[in-house]
Amino acid sequence: QVQLVESGGGVVQPGGSLRVSCAASGFTFSNYAMHWVRQAPGKGLEWVALISYDGSNKYYADSVKGRFTISRDNSKNTLYLQMNSLRAEDTAVYYCARPKDAAIDYWGQGTLVTVSS
C-alpha cells in the first residue's frame, strides 16, 4: 500500500533554516512527480511546490519562491523540502503528496514546522 511518511519538523527561529523529508513506499517513486502542500494551524490548504519524476522540473508558489527548494533522491525513495529564511507565516503542517494526474490521491500524515523565537 502507498505510504508517505514525513519527518524533520520542529521549532526554528525566524530567519532560520530547516529541511523536511518524506519517505515513500508501496509504489514506484521514480515514476511520479511529487508535491508539498502546507496548512497553517486552523487555516486552509496551500500548495507549496511540485517536482517532476526525475527532478528536472520544479515549480513553486510565489509565497516560497527563492526561499524553499524541493528536491528528491530516487535511489532513496525520498522527497525533500529545504526551507530557508523562514518566517512566522511559514508555520504549518507540511504534507508530501502523490499526484493522480492533476489531482492528489495520496497524502502523508504531515510534519509540523513552527517558526517562533
Add this chain to the structure above:
Amino acid sequence: QSALTQPASVSGSPGQSITISCSGSSSDVGTYNYVSWYQQHPGKAPKLMIYDVSNRPSGVSNRFSGSKSGNTASLTISGLQAEDEADYYCSSYTSSSTYVFGTGTKVTVL
C-alpha cells in the same frame, strides 16, 4: 496565485443536497478541466473526492458529484449524511504550471 473563492460554510439537513461553489479565473478553473475536490476531517489528511472536474476515484460515494461552468466549479453532495460533516477544498491547475487551492468550506449537517 490568489486562492480560489469558496463560501466559508454550507449547511444542510440529513438527506438534503448541498452545493459548494469554487470561483476562479480564466488562468485556472476557466481554462483547465483540472479541478479537484478534497474532504478533510479534523486532524486528518485531506481525501480526494473528485478529480478532473467530475470524476470520482474508486471508493468514493456516488453521492458526490462535480461540475464546472465558466470560471466556477461546483461540488454537490446529495443525500447528506452525518459523516459528510467536514471541510472541503477545491483545487485547480493554473496557467503558471502551478496549483492553487480554494479557501475552504465547512459543511455542517444540521
